[in-house]
Amino acid sequence: MTTRAPARRVRVRVPATSANLGPGFDSFGLALALYDEVEVELTGAGLSVDVVGEDVVAQDETHLVVRAIRATFDALGRTQPGLALRCVNRIPHGRGLGSSAAAIVAGITAAAALAEVGLAEVGLAAAAGPAVDTSAAARTGWMLRLANELEGHPDNVAAALAGGFTVAWQDPAGASSLRVAPFEELRPVVFVPTLRQSTEASRGALPQRVPLTDAARTVGRATLLALTLAATEPAAVARRAELLLRATEDFLHQPYRLPSAPATGALVGRLRELGIPATLSGSGPSVLALAVGGGQAATAVGVAGAEFSVVPLTVDLGGARVDRLDSH
Known part of the structure; x- marks a missing residue:
C-alpha cells in the first residue's frame, strides 16, 4: 500500500457571494459563479505574496488570505510554515460581493488541505487522485466557525464555503448554516x-x-x-x-x-x-x-x-x- 505524501502546494477557488438578499439580514447568502483563485505553497521559511487583480491589497502578513492561513494553523496546533502565495482576484473589493469572505475561506480551506488534518472532518476528499474536493456538509463545522470569527458575521462565509443558498445563524457554540440549491430558473x-x-x-x-x-x-x-x-x-x-x-x-x-x-x-x-x-x-x-x-x-x-x-x-x-x- 502506497502512502500519499502530504500536500505542499494547492490551488483554491472560492466564489463571490451576495448576502442579505433583502430581508435576510446577516443570515442569507447566495454563492455566485465569479471566482477568486489562490495558489499556496509551503516553503522553508518567510512569506511571498503575488497578487493579480485591479484592487491594491497588502502583500505581507496583513494580507487576509495569509491571516486566515495563520489562524487555521494556530487553531489546528500546527507550526507556522513559510508560505508562497499567488492570488488571482476577480471579485471586486468594497462592492458587497464577499471579497473578504472569499479571502478568509480561501485561507482556511488551503490551510486545512496543507495541514492534512482529518480530511473527512474538514470536508476534503481523501481520494488518491490529485484533486481534493470540498464537501458542503462537512464545511458547516469548525471551518465555518473559524471563518465567522475572522469575518465577524456568517452570511457570506457560509455561502462561500458551501455554495448555493445558505441560511446562517449563531449561538453560544458558534456559527452554523443550512444549504439548499435554489430553483433552476x-x-x-x-x-x-x-x-x-x-x-x-x-x-x-x-x-x-x-x-x-x-x-x-x-x-x-x-x-x-x-x-x-x-x-x-x-x-x-x-x-x-x-x-x-x-x-x-x-x-x-x-x-x-x-x-x-x-x-x-x-x-x-x-x-x-x-x-x-x-x-x-x-x-x-x-x-x-x-x-x-x-x-x-x-x-x-x-x-x-x-x-x-x-x-x-x-x-x-x-x-x-x-x-x-x-x-x-
Whole structure:
C-alpha cells in the first residue's frame, strides 16, 4: 500500500457571494459563479505574496488570505510554515460581493488541505487522485466557525464555503448554516458600480432600534424568500418572479443604507418597477437582481446606467474547491 505524501502546494477557488438578499439580514447568502483563485505553497521559511487583480491589497502578513492561513494553523496546533502565495482576484473589493469572505475561506480551506488534518472532518476528499474536493456538509463545522470569527458575521462565509443558498445563524457554540440549491430558473445579475464602500461604514447608517411593525414585516418577507428559493415543485416563471419581488422587500437595513448611495437606490427602484426582484448586494453599493428565467435576466441587463458594470452570473453550487498541485 502506497502512502500519499502530504500536500505542499494547492490551488483554491472560492466564489463571490451576495448576502442579505433583502430581508435576510446577516443570515442569507447566495454563492455566485465569479471566482477568486489562490495558489499556496509551503516553503522553508518567510512569506511571498503575488497578487493579480485591479484592487491594491497588502502583500505581507496583513494580507487576509495569509491571516486566515495563520489562524487555521494556530487553531489546528500546527507550526507556522513559510508560505508562497499567488492570488488571482476577480471579485471586486468594497462592492458587497464577499471579497473578504472569499479571502478568509480561501485561507482556511488551503490551510486545512496543507495541514492534512482529518480530511473527512474538514470536508476534503481523501481520494488518491490529485484533486481534493470540498464537501458542503462537512464545511458547516469548525471551518465555518473559524471563518465567522475572522469575518465577524456568517452570511457570506457560509455561502462561500458551501455554495448555493445558505441560511446562517449563531449561538453560544458558534456559527452554523443550512444549504439548499435554489430553483433552476434563477438567473442572478449583478450591477457593480465604480464606487467602493466599506461594510463598517455602511453599518454605521443603521439604527439601534427599528419599529416592531418593520421587524415583523421583514421576518415574513425573509421566510417567504427562503421558501421560494428552496422550492422544488414546478411553478410558472411569472409566479416565481412575483413571489421573489414580494419576498425581497426589506424594512430593516436597506431604507437606511440606500440614501447614502443614490445611484444604487435609483437602480434598485427601476428594476423593481419592472417587476424584477432587486436588492442591495450585502451592504452595497452593488445591486443584485434575482431574475427568474432568461427573459427577465435580459430585461435586467438593459436597465443599468453608465455608472454600473453589468455581470450576468449563475449560482455556484459547489462552494470552495481545493486541488493538489504537487505530485502524489
